[in-house]
Amino acid sequence: MPAADAAPPGTAASIEGVAPGRALAAAAVAGAADGNAADGVTHFSTVAEVQRHLAAPPDDARPMVRWWWFGPAVVKPQLEREMLAMKQGGFGGFEIQPVYPMELDDPSRGIRNLPYLSPEFLDAVSFVNQKAHEHKLRVDMTLASGWPYGGPHVPVTEAASRMRVAPVDLPAGADSVALPSIGSGERLVAIFVGSGDARKFDATALKLAAPAQANGRAQFAPADGARVAVFYIASRTAQQVKRAALGAEGFVLDHLSRSAIDHHLDQVAEPLLRAFGDQPPYAVFSDSLEVYGTDWTDDFLAEFQRRRGYDLKPHLPVVYGGQGQDAGALRRDWALTQTELVNERYLTPVDDWARKHHTRFRSQTYGEPAVSLSSNRLVALPEGEGPQFRQFSFTRLATSAGHLYGRNVISAETWTWLNSPAFSATPLDMKVEADRMLLQGVNLFIGHGWPYTPPGVQEPGYAFYAAAVFNNHQPWWNVMPDVTSYLARTSYLLRQGEPANDVALLLPNDDAYAETRPAKVSLSAEMPHFVTPVLMEQILDAGHNVDFLDAEALRDSGKHYPLIVLPHTTRMAPDTLERLIRHVSAGGKLIAVGSKPSLAPGYADAAAVTAKVRKLSEQLFSMPGVQLVADDVALGAAIGKAVAPDFRAASQAAGLGFIRRKLADGDIYFIANTSNREIRTTATVAARRANAAWWNPHDGSVTPAQVVPSMGLVLAPYESRVLVLSDSVKATGTSPTAAPTIVTLADLSNDWQLSFPGAGGALEQPRGLAKLGSWADDAATRYYSGIGVYRKDVALDAAQLKGGRIKLDFGIGTPLESTPTVPSGMRAMLDSPIREAAVVYVNGQRAGAIWHPPYQLDVGALLKPGANRIEVQVANLSINLMAGQERPDYRLLSARYGQRFVPQDTHLITPRPSGMLGTVRLLSVTNP
Known part of the structure; x- marks a missing residue:
């Protein structure tokens, strides 16, 4: 959830190093006879093995949903109905997430909010787990309600901690001052005295004091000023x-305190797991770390002394004031210590607890407190969030950690802020964001989400306050199996073989630590200042995908990259520089942007360490294969000199993305047009194999491709394709060598019959349409959400059916330059000619679904000489229905429970265009 509302520790750490932690997980076993890796997920190493499952990907690749239980006010029959609907829609399982009540208890309507962890609530969990196993659905369980972890079991002494700074004026001649009030859960750590006043003082000049304290006052020797x-x-x-x-309800717990974590596991996690009986959940989950304002814990001074080798107490004014030349080094040590504590006291114990209970820990490991990329090594299932493919993103932190530490399945919370307000999101919106996740290395989608809706609630049912809805209350549910089939197939493909990015970006964690500040200690929040959008664009547009790397992973992962990029790095440990020297000595390349490492990372013995850093840095930058460029804009050209591009488009590179997986005898390239315009270019690939084929990610069909020396590439807006290069498997047929010939067989844009089955009254009767247009423009159907059925007969003779493929074409859509009315999240910047999805039948047989560009279907096999009936079942959005209703009144709910949510962007709820809006044609397509 976005902030926007958004082996055990082992030996003690050295002064500058983090404790080695648990041993690295062994890499997943690839190419086993049964295709199952050590984690139980289908994983192959050869092209033939991968292709065998292409048409019907394994169930473990199917997307999941976050299942919101509001209240929770759940009943067993509806829980099972919703699980069956999930399966029917192609989802592979769900994550149970109990959240705020949506309604007050109402016996007359069967609404009863079950208190969290009550016997009734746990019985519902047990029931769902049992039924999910019967229906072969995966079950994950959040180890809390809401986020971050906490609740009524958290006493103030275990609540999230911070340092409170209280300056008090000490007038001239005064010999005492009132002590600040020390409340429950607080403790006075230190007192400093110096010149200035409570509004402005020089933190570097303050002196640690130990005044006598009596009767609520601190005693000081009088002074003149x-x-x-x-x-x-x-x-x-x-x-x-x-x-x-x-x-x-309750305090968020202190994630730097082992006792607080152990207490939470005992009071919350244990009862939850007991409800699962002898069938534990597949995984237990933690949402993003949004422990706002935390920067301390009770034993922080002692832990700091042990890890950093000096006493932090005399330096507190500099750390919390940020003044003086030592502030950056001191803050780096202070923030790094927090990372070590959250690693050892939160991530490791929860992961160990999960393993002990025969489940896995799935964690969004970013945010506050300041976890690092390599913190992901401590969890079984890293998870990302955010579709920012061409920027720094939390998602790439998770996927990179997976690539570095052998976690083959990397999930992402997806569609969190998709096309606000709720019920505005379309299947195309889903694909646009999902593709950007895939391009970052995600291969399991956790859809955000599925709102449980009690029986009898007015349509379109419940919605989470700030998210899209992906359940069967959406009219376009008729194409959800097609959407989830695409997501499952692409997820399956991007798990096979091994990750193959050639470029790694070494995150300047020490510089980012030095920039952190009190009450905002977050590496992921600081990193965009170093890893800028321009820098990311330079790498991607140079023909490479990229992994993030940090010093720990450089030390421990064993992963080799041909090129390492250092972005705006000044602070670096000598042992990291020594590893970079070894990398270059072994033939690797290195490019630094903006600066060379020149400072010790921390405070202890900084002068001596800085001297060593500068000596090693000069050695590194004198080596062949090492470049220093002045700024981000110069990076792309430098990359071109260092390494050959992996996938390079001759033009329109900014709209294209790719990611490659390497097999023993081939390579899989997922290629996506991330723009709302057609891309027409040529492209080269670095991999050289004997054979090439296009694997259709929507239906699993395979056609030959020609890629030597380059290939023509035409992608519709937001279209994605999969190119597979192979030494052993050759696709049948011939690849086209020139543009096809297209002939219009019939213009079907006019004279359709339209009806609305199930709408009641006259709407169910077919009515003639002289021309196509939005049914929302008609007063009778302005607020109608559902399916409109278009029917038309077309006569064709035998000659027209011979020759090429015959396609039913609905038009190209309209690119949008901006969407000022969508304040949160993202959406597809394209208005479809079908609003918003359709299932097409030809002569009574299903021809396929229309929900993404290109808006075409092959229908030749279903046509016959003479009369042909074409039926297009078009579904729109539930927001049209909502626009005709009053908004719910949550006044009494908030009076009873407090205001726990505010529905997002409700002022934007208006009817949206609906139906078939474009030019419809029957085309004959002939390839040369």
Whole structure:
């Protein structure tokens, strides 16, 4: 969930190093006879093995949904109905996420909010688990309600912690000052005195004091001038669990405290797991770390001394004031210590607990506190969030960690902020965001999400306050199996073989740590200042995909990249520089952007360490194969000199994305047009194999391709394709060598019959349409959400059916330059000629679904000489129905439970264009 509302520790760490932690997981076993890797997920190493499952991907690749239980006010019959609907729609399972109530208890309507962890709630969990196994659906369980972890079991002494700084004026001649009030869960850590006043003082000049304290006052020797006394108080953030279910309200726990984590596992996780009986969930889940304001824990000073080798207490004013030349080094040490603590006291214990209970820990490991990329090595299932393919993203942190540490399946919370408000998102919106996730290396989608809706609730049912809806209350549910088939097939393909990115970007964690500040200690928040959009674009447009890397992964993962990029790096440990020297000595290339490493990462012995850093840096940058470029814009050209492109388009590169997986005898390239315009170019690929084929990600069909020396590439807006190069498997047929010849057999744009089955009354009766247009423009159907059935007969003779393929074409859609009315998230910047999806029948047989460009279907096999009946079942959005209704009144709900949510962007709820809007043609397509 976005902030936007958004082996055990082992030996002690050295002064500059993090404890080695658990041993690296062994890489998944590829190419086993049964195709199953060590994690139980289908994983092959040869092209033939992968192709064998292309038409029907394994169930473990199917997307999942986050299943919101509001209240929770759930009943067993509806729970099972919704699970069966998920399966019918092509979803492979769900993550249970209990959240805030949507309604007050109402016995007359069967609404009863079950308190979190109550026997009734746990019985519902047990029931769902049993039925899910019967229906062969995966079950994941969130180890909390809402996020981050916390609840009523968290006493103030285990609540998320922070340092509170309280400056107090000490007037001239004064010999005492009132101590700040020390509340529950607080403790006075240190007192400093110096010149200045409570509004402005020089933190570097403050002196640690130990005044006598009596009767609520601190005693000081009088002085002639005015001074300031600054009190440093270990305090609590007071953050409450966000979006908590009934009975789950309370403090967010201290993620740097082992006792707080152990208490949570005992009070929350254990009862939840007992509800699963002898069938534990596939995984237990933690959402993104949004522990706002945390930067301390009770034993922080002692842990800091042990890890960094010096006492932090005298330096507190500099750390929390940010003044002086040492502030960056001190803050780096302070923030790094927090990463080590969250690794050892939160991630490792929860992962160990999950393994002990025969499940897996799935974690969104980014945010606050400051976890690192390599923190993901401590969890079984890394998860990302965010579709920012051409920028720094949380998703690429997770996928890169998976590539580095042998986690073959990397999931992503997907569609979190898709086309607000709720019920606005379309199947094309889903694909546009999903493709950007795939391009980053995601290969399991966790859809955000599926709102449980009690029986009898007015359509279109419940919606989460800030998310799209992907359940069977959407009219376009008729194409959901087609959408999920695409998602499953692409996920399956991007799990096979091994990741194959040639470029790694070494994240400047130490520089980012140095830039952190009190109450905002987050590597992922600071990193975009170093890894800028321009820098990412330079790498991608140079014909490469990219993994992130950090110093720990460089040390531990064993992964080799032909090229490593250092973005705006000044602080670096000597041992990291030594590894980079070994990388270049072994033939690797390196490019630094903007600066060379020149400073010790931290404070201890900084002068001596800095001297060593500069000596090693000069050695590194004197080596062949190492470049220093002045700025981000110069990076692309430098990459071109260093390594050959993996996939390079002759033009329109900014709209294209790709990712490659390497097999023993082939390569899989997923290629996507991420723009709303057609791309027409040529492209070259670095991999050289004997054979090439296009594998259709929508239906699994295979056709030959020609890629030597380059290939023509035509992609419709937002179209994606899969290119497979193979030494052993050759596709049948011949690949086209020139553009096809297209002839219009019939213009079908006029004279359709339209009806609305199930709408009631006259709407169910067919009516003639002289021309196509939006049914939302008609007062009778302005607020209609559902399916409109278009029928038309077309006569064809035998001559017209001979020759080429025959396609039913609905037009190209309209690119959008901007969407100022969509304030949150993303959407497809294209208005479809079909609003929003359709299933097509020809002579009573299903021809396929229309929900993404190109808006065409091959229908030749279903046509016959003479009369042909074409039926197009078009589904629109539920938002049209909502636009004709009053918004719910949550006044009484908020009075009872407090305002736990505010529905997002409700002022944008208006009817959207609906139906067939474009030119419809029957085309004959002949390839030379």
